[in-house]
Amino acid sequence: MKKITVILLCMAMLLSGCAWSVKAETVSSSEDVWKTIEEAYIYAFPLVLMDATRTSATNTEEAAPGKAPVNQFMHGVALANAQFKNVVTPNVDTIYTQVWYDLSEEPMIYVHPETDRFCKAQVLDAWTNTVAVLDRAGVYAITRSTWKGDLPDNVTRIDVPTAMAWAITRTVLSGEADLPNVYAIQAQMQLLPLSVYLSGEAYQPPKGSYREENSYVPINKVLSLDPVTFFNKANTLMEDNPPSAADAEILEKLAAVHVGPVMEFDASVLTGDIQANWREMLQGLRPKLAAEGMKFSKQLGQWSYFGAPIGDFGTEYAYRALVAIAGLGANTVEIALYPKTEKDADGNPLTGEKSYILHLESDPQVLDGGFWSITAYGDDDFLIDNLLDRYCINDRSGLKRNDDGSVDVILSKDAPADTTNWLPVGDGGFHLFMRIYTPDMEALKTWTVPTITQFVGSAGDAFSAICFLQKSRFTSSKPSISAIASCKKCIHHRTNSFVRYCPNTISRFTCAICLRLFPSGVRSFHLA
Template sequence: MSVANASNDFATNTFAHATTLANASFRTVVLPNTDTLYSAALLDLSAGDVVVTMPERELGRFYVLPFYDLYGNNVCSIGTVTNSTAGKYLIQYQPSNAACDLIPDTNDGYAGTISLPTVYGAILLRIEVFNSSDVDHIVSTIQPHFTLTSLNTPSSGAPPLTSALLNDNLAADNAPLHLLQLLSRVASFNPAEEASDAERVATTLKTAGISVSSESYTQPPDVDLASAYNTALNLVQQVPLDPANLLPLGSSSPITWSTTLPSLSGDFHARYDIHPAYTVTQEFYANQTYMVEFRGGKPDVRGFWSLTVYAGDGFLVPNAGDRYSLGDRGSLTYPDGTPVYTGNGNRAGGDWNDSRGSTYTDVDVAAEWKSNWLPTPADGAEFMFILRFYGPTISLTDGTYQYPKITAVDANPPLPISE
C-alpha cells in the first residue's frame, strides 16, 4: 500500500485502502492483523481542518477508526466499541490540547470533533473480514464510503507535510542526527500533548540542541550522539517490563499473562518513556512444538479475537498455505472434528473447554491437527505470537477468564481426550 503520488510528495488527507489481507510479503505495518483490511491516511492540518466521513455500520461487523498525533499517541478512536454513529467528524488542530468529543453537535451537524495536539497525524482504519470471500464486498461496498475532505479554514502557518520536509538535507547515514534534525523542523508546530508539560519539553529540547523557534538543529559540544542514542533506547526498552506498568490477566503456568495498563495504552500523555511497541516476555525455543490450551472457554468479546504467529522481525511467517492466524472466524475444531465456531465469529453456541490450538515448526502436520495449527518459521528461527481481543468484555481484564496454557509438546501429539 503506497501513500506517494506522482510528484513524490506524500498524498495527505486521503485514504489509501488496502485491497488484500496481510500476508508474509506485507510490510506496511509491524505485527499486522490477518483478518482485517487496513486503510491508512496521513493527516496534514497545516492548511486547515479536515472532515472524516464514517458510513453506516453493517450489522455484526467490527471496525475501529483510530486517530494518532505525530508522536504515536492514539488521541481518539471511533467505531464499534466507542462510537459507531455514522456521519461527519471534524478533525482540527489544537496545540497541546488533545480532545475526543464524540457528542453530536446539532449546530454544525458534526457527529463529533477530534482535536489533534499536533499539526501532523495519521489514521489507521481496520475493518473486520469474515472470510476470504468477504474481501471483495468490503473493497467495493464499505471502504469507498470512508472519506477525508479538507476544509477552507484558517491555516496554522505550519509547512505542508511533504516528502521534502521529512527527508531533504537530513543526515542519511546517522540515525541519531537524522532524528534530531527532523524533530527540529517539526517541533514548533507539533508540541507536546500535555499543555502543562510544554515548557519542560521545550527546555529539554533546547538542551539537546533543538530550538523550537528556529527550526534548526545545533549539536551541543562534547556530546556523543551515538552513545546518548543507545542509552535512551536501552532505557525505553526496559520500561514495558516494569511490573508497575502492567495489568495482570492471570497465570497459566509457566506463563503469566499481562497487558499494558489502560492508562499507558495507546495515549501516553507525558510518559515519554512509553512507546508504541509490543514486548515479548516469554521465550520460545527453536525447533519446538507448542500447544496452546484454551481451557477457559471461548474468549468473550464484542468484536473478534485472533492468535497470530510472527517471525522475529515482527512480520508474518512465510508458509506454503498462507496460514498465519487462528480465531473466531477460522477453522478451529473440537477433538471430535466439530467446528468451534460456525458462520462469522461469535455466532456458535457451546463451551470450548477442551479444544487445543498448536504451533508447529518445520515439520509435516498430521491430518487431525490441520484445522488447529499454525506454522512457525523454518530452520528454527526466532518467533512470537500475539493473542488479540477486539472489544474485550470485563471477564478478560478482571482476572475472571482463565487464559490459555502454553506447553512444549512432541510434534503431532495425540488429540486431547475430553475430560
C-alpha cells in the same frame, strides 16, 4: 519486549500559536550535557519518526495501496502474507485504511460508514497520542484545536492539538473471501476539505508529488540523522505540532541545549568527541528504554502486554519512545490488547523443532463487536511461510471445539491429519501475539489464559496431541508406571474418563502411542 532495535529524543513548547516563555536551565559539565541530549532525543523521537513515516507514506502522485498524498485515503486491498515485509508483526485480522492529515489550512470532513462489523477509525496526533476513536456512522470534522469556525449541526468536531495527524481505520474480515465486503465498506468512506463539503461541489483530490530522496524506511532514516539535523527537524516540527502544557518542565530543561519550538539547535553545545558520544548514546538507549517499558508490562499468565498509558502517554516520554519503536500507532488498552509470549508453560523458548498444544479453556473476553486472534511470527517478526497460507487462528476460524467448549490448537511445523485446528509455526524460533479488540477488562481479570504445552511424538498425529493435553489437564496424582503396561490394559482404559475427552481413540489407543507420548520412564497417567 523483544528486539527493540533503536533509540529516541527531544522537545520544547508552543501552544495556541504562542511560543512558551521558557527559562533555560544551565548544564555544568560534559556529562550533564549528554544526559540532557539523551533526554531530548527520547522526548522528540516519536515526533520525528511520525514525520518521517508521513513523508514516506505520502511520497506519491496518486493514491495506491500503501501510498497516498496527504489528506487522501490509503486503502489496503489485501491481507498480509509471508512475503509481506513492509512492517513487522503485521495484522492479518483487518484491512487498514489510513490518512495522513495536514490540518494547517482547514478541517477535513470524514464520513464514517454504517456497518455491522468492527470498523474503527483511530485518530492520532503528531506525538502518537490517540485523540479519538470513531466507530459510529456519521460525519466528522477532523479539526486542529486552534481552528475557529462553525460547523453544520450534523457534523461532529474532532479536535487534534497538532497540524499533523494520522488516522488508521481497521476493518475486520473473515479471510480473503470476505474482501469484497470490505471493499464495499471502504467505498462508503468519504474525505474532503470542509470548504468543499459546505459548497456541495464535486471533489477531485489534488495530485501529490514523488521525490526519490523520500523513498526510504522511516525508522532507518531517523536513526541515520546527525544531532544537528535531528534536533533542528524536531524544533521545526514543534512549531506546528506544539507540545502539551504538561511538558513545560522538561522543555525548561531542554532549552539549555537549544531544543524546543522556534529554537535553533547549535552543535557548539555538544562536548567531547561528538560522533563517538552520539553513537554511544544511541547504543546505550536500547537497554534503558527496555527497562523503562518493563514498568508498564502487564502479565496474563505466561503472556505479557504493554499496559496503560499506552496510546495516550502523558509525560511518560521513554515509554512513548519505546512503543514508537515497537509499533507506531498503538491503541489504548480500552480498544485493543496485544499479549505476547515467546515461551511454553515450562518457560522454554518456543521453537518449530518441537510441537505444542495451545489450549484455550474459553475465548478471550470481548465486548460487543470485539474480536480476538492469535498469530505466529518467526524470530524476524514476520509471518511464517506455509502451504496453507495460514498465519493465525481466530474467532472466525471455524475451530473444532471440545465437548466442554474449550479449544485445542496444534502448533507444529508438520501438518496433522486434520488441519482444522493447526497453526503452522515453521522450523525455527517463533512467538505468538494475541490480539483482543475491545476487551472486557473486568472479565479478563478472572479469565483462564491460554496455555502452551509441549508434547512428544509425531506432530502429524492430532490424536496424540489431544491425549497429551488431557494428561496435562487431568493428572491429579502421581502417574502409575504400571497402569498402562500392555495393549490389554490400554484398551481397558477406554471405559474411563479418558475416552470421554478423546472419543475417537477406542481403536487407536495402543501402547505404541502411549510410549511415544511419555518417554523417559513415564509411561502412563492417572485420571481422577
